[in-house]
Amino acid sequence: MIDVKQVSFSIKKSVLVKEVSIRVLPGEFVVIMGANGAGKSTLLKMMAGSLHPSEGTILFKEKNISGYKVEELAKQRAVLSQHYHISFPMSAREMVMIGRYPYFTNQPHAADEAMVDDAMQRMQVSTLSNRQYHSLSGGEAQKIQMCRVLAQMGYTSETQQKLLLLDEPVSHLDIKYQHQLLNEAKSLCQKNVAVIAVLHDINLALKYADKIFFMKQGSVIHTLSKEEKITIGLLKDVFDVEANVFNIPGQSGNFVSY
Amino acid sequence: MLCAIAFGAVSITGGDILSSFTHWMAGKKSANIYEAVFLQIRLPRVLLCMITGAVLSVSGVLMQGLFRNPIVEPGLIGTSAGAAFGASFVFVLSAGMNKEIQQFAGPLLVPLFAFGGGLLATYTVYVLAKGTKRMDVTTLLLIGIAVNAVGLSGTGFMSYIARDPQARSITFWNLGTFSGATWIQVWITGAVAAFVFWISLRYAKQLNTLVLGEEEANYAGVDTERLKRKIMLYNTAMVSVATAFVGVISFMGLIVPHVMRLLIGSDHKKLLPASMIMGALLLTLADMGARLILAPAEIPIGIITSLVGAPVFIMLLKRTNILHTKGGDDD
Numbered sequence: 001m002i003d004v005k006q007v008s009f010s011i012k013k014s015v016l017v018k019e020v021s022i023r024v025l026p027g028e029f030v031v032i033m034g035a036n037g038a039g040k041s042t043l044l045k046m047m048a049g050s051l052h053p054s055e056g057t058i059l060f061k062e063k064n065i066s067g068y069k070v071e072e073l074a075k076q077r078a079v080l081s082q083h084y085h086i087s088f089p090m091s092a093r094e095m096v097m098i099g100r101y102p103y104f105t106n107q108p109h110a111a112d113e114a115m116v117d118d119a120m121q122r123m124q125v126s127t128l129s130n131r132q133y134h135s136l137s138g139g140e141a142q143k144i145q146m147c148r149v150l151a152q153m154g155y156t157s158e159t160q161q162k163l164l165l166l167d168e169p170v171s172h173l174d175i176k177y178q179h180q181l182l183n184e185a186k187s188l189c190q191k192n193v194a195v196i197a198v199l200h201d202i203n204l205a206l207k208y209a210d211k212i213f214f215m216k217q218g219s220v221i222h223t224l225s226k227e228e229k230i231t232i233g234l235l236k237d238v239f240d241v242e243a244n245v246f247n248i249p250g251q252s253g254n255f256v257s258y
Numbered sequence: 259m260l261c262a263i264a265f266g267a268v269s270i271t272g273g274d275i276l277s278s279f280t281h282w283m284a285g286k287k288s289a290n291i292y293e294a295v296f297l298q299i300r301l302p303r304v305l306l307c308m309i310t311g312a313v314l315s316v317s318g319v320l321m322q323g324l325f326r327n328p329i330v331e332p333g334l335i336g337t338s339a340g341a342a343f344g345a346s347f348v349f350v351l352s353a354g355m356n357k358e359i360q361q362f363a364g365p366l367l368v369p370l371f372a373f374g375g376g377l378l379a380t381y382t383v384y385v386l387a388k389g390t391k392r393m394d395v396t397t398l399l400l401i402g403i404a405v406n407a408v409g410l411s412g413t414g415f416m417s418y419i420a421r422d423p424q425a426r427s428i429t430f431w432n433l434g435t436f437s438g439a440t441w442i443q444v445w446i447t448g449a450v451a452a453f454v455f456w457i458s459l460r461y462a463k464q465l466n467t468l469v470l471g472e473e474e475a476n477y478a479g480v481d482t483e484r485l486k487r488k489i490m491l492y493n494t495a496m497v498s499v500a501t502a503f504v505g506v507i508s509f510m511g512l513i514v515p516h517v518m519r520l521l522i523g524s525d526h527k528k529l530l531p532a533s534m535i536m537g538a539l540l541l542t543l544a545d546m547g548a549r550l551i552l553a554p555a556e557i558p559i560g561i562i563t564s565l566v567g568a569p570v571f572i573m574l575l576k577r578t579n580i581l582h583t584k585g586g587d588d589d
Contacts, residue, residue: 069481073479090523090524098467101463
């Protein structure tokens with residue numbers, strides 16, 4: 001689905017991402033972790049196609065991602081960013097409808113309206129429909145943005161491989177909705193959508209990810225797949241903290257306390 | 259609209275209007291002075307006024323959407339000043355040309371130079387403001403002031419070296435006036451405006467997306483660079499042409515979109531046509547005022563729009579501020 005080959009990114013003399021090579025397959029849920037300033041968001045933006053690598057190439061469906069038209073790409077991958085500052089008041093529903101804009105010319109079709117309603121139901125925010133976006137709380141706004149991104153993903157089917165990029169998607173959400181959002185993303189994986197998310201909570205990552213890439217100073221220094229156990233040494237290496245790893249009784253996963 | 263046609267230094271009755279139309283349809287000359295006033299002076303004036311009002315308001319909406327800022331208007335970011343300089347350049351220059359060239363190129367030369375000046379000024383402001391990484395309000399306005407100052411001093415220099423009648427027309431023109439409206443101006447402005455209105459409606463969706471910011475709009479399928487280039491070009495063309503004929507009319511592009519945002523919200527699909535109609539109505543009203551307050555003399559319309567517009571704008575600012583701090587649910 002997406003093939004990052006020896007990619008580096010630097011501004012002036014500082015290198016933000018250094019010789020990263022990762023590969024994400026359709027249907028995979030991949031999490032990128034690392035300390036602040038490790039280059040996670042920069043890498044994500046390059047995979048989204050908005051930043052161009054200083055070196056190396058990124059292939060999206062076997063074609064260089066910078067070779068796609070903006071409109072073309074919008075129908076195959078959606079991005080949820082960390083911050084949104086909107087310049088004019090807009091209703092929550094219209095905000096979600098923006099996700100459908102690439103699919104119609106002037107007026108939304110009935111299918112677009114239905115998809116917006118569906119996305120808002122899935123995130124349980126239908127009651128916010130007529131609220132003004134700028135009056136929403138941080139968490140509510142984040143849910144609405146997720147709805148917009150879900151609407152942009154549109155109908156997914158196994159034949160149509162799509163990519164979903166999430167940059168700290170649960171930073172403002174309470175525990176229930178953290179799981180709600182990640183479950184939504186995870187359910188897309190069953191339809192051959194590849195999900196790449198930047199997360200800060202290692203336990204959330206362990207629960208949802210098929211594969212975790214750990215970044216430090218611009219490089220991917222560890223890769224952990226679902227079958228492998230996380231170690232104290234790895235956590236020390238990546239985050240520079242003394243952590244404990246517990247087995248959860250009756251479950252295959254681990255639990256990290258720090 | 260009908261009032262605007264009827265009232266003025268010369269009153270015109272409904273009968274005059276009807277009979278002038280029937281005469282005109284029949285291809286005959288106007289029967290009396292009233293019909294002539296209506297056909298040759300009043301009607302083109304009211305039409306040009308409506309078109310200009312619509313142009314300035316739509317331009318306000320486009321520029322605000324593009325700069326992602328509710329206080330941008332053609333007067334603040336140099337478009338008008340640049341266009342004014344371009345036009346005054348032609349005023350002075352054309353005095354030196356011979357009569358034939360003047361008659362042939364006159365009506366086209368002014369809008370063309372105004373367009374050049376307006377585009378140059380707007381582009382300069384845009385590039386300089388963008389160079390500061392985050393395009394914040396303060397930088398934008400300060401750069402706007404600087405570019406405006408350059409445009410104004412250029413216009414000032416032109417009127418300094420101009421001969422008396424030209425200087426007078428530059429001065430009057432800087433305050434805006436519809437007194438010289440002719441049919442050819444109506445056609446040129448109308449054609450450009452109609453084209454740009456049509457185009458801008460097609461960009462309504464993309465302008466909505468731009469509310470999220472450029473990077474996000476890009477993710478949502480908007481080629482922001484192309485959008486910016488196109489809107490800047492079309493908008494400047496439309497404003498410059500209107501400005502070339504009627505002069506600088508401030509505050510229209512600020513007030514109308516602001517009022518409409520409060521009334522119907524910021525969805526560009528509705529905002530663009532609504533601002534167009536509201537702009538046409540308001541400016542016609544202002545022009546009526548300009549003609550009637552000191553009749554039979556005339557006040558430049560720019561004086562009226564600024565005088566009425568500035569307090570309304572301050573009032574609006576205060577209201578929206580209160581709403582924003584309360585996090586108002588609907589405004």
